[in-house]
Amino acid sequence: MLRAREAVRTLPSYYPPLAGRQGLRLDFNENTVGCSPRVLDCLRSLNLEQLARYPEREPVEAKVADFLAVAASELLLTNGVDEAIHLLCQAYLDPGDEALIVVPTYSMYRIYAMAAGAKVVSVPLGERFQFCTNAVCDRITDRTRLIAIANPNNPTGAVATPQDLRRIATSAPHAALLVDEAYFEFYGQTMLGAHHNFPNLFVARTFSKAYGMAGLRAGVLVGNTEQMPSLRRVISPYNVNAAALACLPQAIADQTYIQQYVNEVLEARALLERELRINGIHFWPSQANFVLARVGSSAADSAAFAQQMRTRGILVRDRSSDPGCEGCVRITLGPEAHTAKLLKALQETLREFRPLQGASRS
Numbered sequence: 001m002l003r004a005r006e007a008v009r010t011l012p013s014y015y016p017p018l019a020g021r022q023g024l025r026l027d028f029n030e031n032t033v034g035c036s037p038r039v040l041d042c043l044r045s046l047n048l049e050q051l052a053r054y055p056e057r058e059p060v061e062a063k064v065a066d067f068l069a070v071a072a073s074e075l076l077l078t079n080g081v082d083e084a085i086h087l088l089c090q091a092y093l094d095p096g097d098e099a100l101i102v103v104p105t106y107s108m109y110r111i112y113a114m115a116a117g118a119k120v121v122s123v124p125l126g127e128r129f130q131f132c133t134n135a136v137c138d139r140i141t142d143r144t145r146l147i148a149i150a151n152p153n154n155p156t157g158a159v160a161t162p163q164d165l166r167r168i169a170t171s172a173p174h175a176a177l178l179v180d181e182a183y184f185e186f187y188g189q190t191m192l193g194a195h196h197n198f199p200n201l202f203v204a205r206t207f208s209k210a211y212g213m214a215g216l217r218a219g220v221l222v223g224n225t226e227q228m229p230s231l232r233r234v235i236s237p238y239n240v241n242a243a244a245l246a247c248l249p250q251a252i253a254d255q256t257y258i259q260q261y262v263n264e265v266l267e268a269r270a271l272l273e274r275e276l277r278i279n280g281i282h283f284w285p286s287q288a289n290f291v292l293a294r295v296g297s298s299a300a301d302s303a304a305f306a307q308q309m310r311t312r313g314i315l316v317r318d319r320s321s322d323p324g325c326e327g328c329v330r331i332t333l334g335p336e337a338h339t340a341k342l343l344k345a346l347q348e349t350l351r352e353f354r355p356l357q358g359a360s361r362s
Ligand SMILES: Cc1ncc(COP(=O)(O)O)c(C=O)c1O
Pocket: 028, 029, 079, 080, 081, 082, 083, 106, 150, 153, 154, 180, 182, 205, 206, 207, 208, 214, 218, 219
């Protein structure tokens, strides 16, 4: 009888809760209003020829490389950052190798590393979810082949400093260090450029968040020229579809749109943090387009809170199942009109939400 590989048979299933998302989408860290009008115009103008041909990645890679001020040979366009993570796991992890992650963090590092048959070594973030370089360095072994760090991290919004990341890259020259900058636009600091000095460093970016193109699936992976040929050997030649490729030059050309959106999100983040503080709700200061808040002390509390917000038309993400996140929800931010709706629903919910009283408030 046909059986999947052992690593696949024992892999936990991952189902992002996408079904029935009616309401304001503050649950997946997407752009809540969508992409630049230039991207939409480009999509509307796609012709038969563009769809009939196999998509050619290289000319668009050259444009994106130019935008990011890296060489085209150092950059790959991927089917979202998810494919970049998958690619690194395929290229660097043999069964039994170790993949180091800090937790809580983005789920797909663990899933792709496990699917490759690697052992996942999880390093808990500090008590306040701060990044602990010493703890990460202590867990590096001869078998460590991949270290994946989301910077800013999801779901905490916390960051590692460039010094932290350089120290890790130096401590594990035999491991690929992925710095996943999916939320770069909201933070502004990057490790791009450092890949010239660290042959084991990879930096990922996405068009799914600030750019509002999660449905088109486009990401970027940048690494040292020494390593990129190995990745080009494993990547599918047609991994990014023609519609996404046509739109990317328009997306990067409209930086005014991105900057405007980012500014609104940063204002919204300050307003939400203020509201949570006033209500005595513990939250973790964030450098991304979301805030993690502890609304109760149990999974039942966070589920009830998310449900109450849903009945008021606002979707937030229950993160209780993440390590150390019992009773927590993650709330994505958007522009002014969405923030007004969010704050209104939050105030109403907090007025009625009984489990929040007492111990759960800080
Ligand atoms: C840290 C991080 N990396 C990657 C992704 C996925 O990005 P993409 O849509 O480009 O695959 C997410 C999405 O939530 C994320 O939070």
